Amino acid sequence: GILVTHLSVHLENGQRIYFNEDNIQDKLLNPPNTTLTAFFKLCENDPFARTLLYHEVPHYYTWNASSKEFKRRLLGEPVQDHPGIKSTAAIGRVYTVHPHNMEYFCLHILLH
Numbered sequence: 001g002i003l004v005t006h007l008s009v010h011l012e013n014g015q016r017i018y019f020n021e022d023n024i025q026d027k028l029l030n031p032p033n034t035t036l037t038a039f040f041k042l043c044e045n046d047p048f049a050r051t052l053l054y055h056e057v058p059h060y061y062t063w064n065a066s067s068k069e070f071k072r073r074l075l076g077e078p079v080q081d082h083p084g085i086k087s088t089a090a091i092g093r094v095y096t097v098h099p100h101n102m103e104y105f106c107l108h109i110l111l112h
Contacts, residue, residue, distance in 0.1 A: 003090040005058040008034045009097055009108050033068035036111075042070045048085055054111040055092040060085055 008015070015034045033041070039057055042049045049057065060079070061070035076086035097108040
């Protein structure tokens, strides 16, 4: 089957954080990446990623859940005129946002 990567949508510092009494301070000061924050970081450092819409990233990058970052695919079809980039049939599914939640909805639209 085709791999589907679920892509989160949240406002700045609005991601869900899981913590316990031992790591609450660290989690609040250094929240873990989400697919959205990792996408923004990827775009800062990778010129090819800047050409992509959010939902297109899983075609060319894999989501590493343990390191919480996108990595270039090592397997797949080479992308013409982009050495080192490989593509697969993987798709990204951005979580649905209801229009009543206007800020989230506008962010969702901007990411597409």
